Amino acid sequence: MPDTAQTLAVTALFAEGGTTIRGLHTLRVKETDRIAAPRPNCKKLGAEVIVEGDDLTINRPGRSGPP
DSSP states (O other): OGGGHHHHHHHGGGSSSOEEEOOOGGGGGSSSOTTTTTHHHHHHTTOEEEEETTEEEEEOTTOOSOO
16 A cells, blocks of 8 residues: 555654655655655654655654664
């Protein structure tokens, strides 16, 4: 269900640890790059957002480092 990745990225802001969403290669060929799209707004809320290839990692505000 790759189309839920953006919703999951926002939900990850409230997760206890970091969240990595993998296998998102199909999201790059949508109307926009949906892997990178959540990044600016999540960062505005204080989260660390890492995009590596087709993976998206969100570390909630106040937590840094790998999940």
